[in-house]
Amino acid sequence: MLSSSGVQSGIGALQLCFYGAGSMAEAIVRGILDRGLTEPEQIGVINRQNASRLEELAERYGVQAPADEEAKLAMLRQADVIFLAMKPKDAAAAIKQLRHLVSSDTLIVSVIAGLPIRTIEVLLEQPMAIVRTMPNTSSTIGLGATGISFSSSVTVEQSSLAQTIFQAVGLTSVVEEPLLDVVTGVSGSGPAYVYYLMEGMIAAGRELGLSEEAARELTVQTVLGAAHMVKATNENPADLRRKVTSPNGTTQAAIETLDEHHFSQAIVRAVDRAAKRAAELGAEIERNATL
Numbered sequence: 001m002l003s004s005s006g007v008q009s010g011i012g013a014l015q016l017c018f019y020g021a022g023s024m025a026e027a028i029v030r031g032i033l034d035r036g037l038t039e040p041e042q043i044g045v046i047n048r049q050n051a052s053r054l055e056e057l058a059e060r061y062g063v064q065a066p067a068d069e070e071a072k073l074a075m076l077r078q079a080d081v082i083f084l085a086m087k088p089k090d091a092a093a094a095i096k097q098l099r100h101l102v103s104s105d106t107l108i109v110s111v112i113a114g115l116p117i118r119t120i121e122v123l124l125e126q127p128m129a130i131v132r133t134m135p136n137t138s139s140t141i142g143l144g145a146t147g148i149s150f151s152s153s154v155t156v157e158q159s160s161l162a163q164t165i166f167q168a169v170g171l172t173s174v175v176e177e178p179l180l181d182v183v184t185g186v187s188g189s190g191p192a193y194v195y196y197l198m199e200g201m202i203a204a205g206r207e208l209g210l211s212e213e214a215a216r217e218l219t220v221q222t223v224l225g226a227a228h229m230v231k232a233t234n235e236n237p238a239d240l241r242r243k244v245t246s247p248n249g250t251t252q253a254a255i256e257t258l259d260e261h262h263f264s265q266a267i268v269r270a271v272d273r274a275a276k277r278a279a280e281l282g283a284e285i286e287r288n289a290t291l
């Protein structure tokens, strides 16, 4: 099921705590606040050591960003929803610290690539209401794409709350948990593939004589227009591509060159490799869980 934004209701007086204050946490915080889903005072951000990063987030968004350890622990204890938003390598140690801070009412929302729900439960030493997600950084501007799965103890209200939060920052797709690794390969890492394509187009434009500004503007508008065309016309990308491609014309020459370099296979293999890497990251955390 795919749903897009258009959320009417807020999330009341719930306290949200982002455990991990990096780029993904910021993308979701900014998206939530820009859409008025809650007030900055209802949001806390916590990291491990980078105090200046917490100050920056507090200043930029007005969120709570406690500096000392006691205040961080208190914030975690009081949170209704804890977002796990640290890197996979830091996840095992960080989640173990939550064992005595969470209650059966706490909703855990993970954005960590590859980390299975069962491993979070092992790390917490208890079955919990856990929402596993795979968002992307476009959540920052409300155009995110988030895959979502639920642990068996997530209630209808909790599931709806999680979907409300992620629908506020873009589109959500509820999938079976194992497919979240595929979501990671397609849309979690996906913005980077598009940026990589754009880097190439801009560099080529410049090398062939365009100004930096012109190459950038033309590339950005092209990517924006192409994505909008797929959405607005509901046509397949392959059909839209054919409409650009005149027989023996410039596009055909370009596509043949891409084919010579196995462009399509490279994308398929990249997505597959990202999905497999997500599973590897999950397995690494699982090994650390039992240490």
Ligand SMILES: NC(=O)C1=CN([C@@H]2O[C@H](COP(=O)(O)OP(=O)(O)OC[C@H]3O[C@@H](n4cnc5c(N)ncnc54)[C@H](OP(=O)(O)O)[C@@H]3O)[C@@H](O)[C@H]2O)C=CC1
Pocket: 019, 020, 021, 022, 023, 024, 025, 046, 047, 048, 049, 050, 051, 053, 085, 086, 087, 088, 090, 093, 094, 111, 112, 113, 134, 135, 136, 137, 188, 189
């Ligand atoms: N970036 C992306 O595009 C996406 C990322 N994700 C997932 O989001 C997660 C975070 O990624 P990203 O935001 O890029 O990472 P960042 O490196 O930007 O941020 C990680 C944050 O976690 C904090 N942290 C690390 N260890 C702890 C700890 N023990 N306790 C509290 N905080 C801790 C770090 O704090 P400090 O700096 O003080 O160490 C830092 O604030 C990852 O698991 C990733 O798989 C998911 C989808 C997309």
Ligand SMILES: O=C(O)[C@@H]1CCC=N1
Pocket: 113, 184, 188, 189
């Ligand atoms: O590169 C990563 O591991 C994370 C997960 C998806 C996007 N960034």
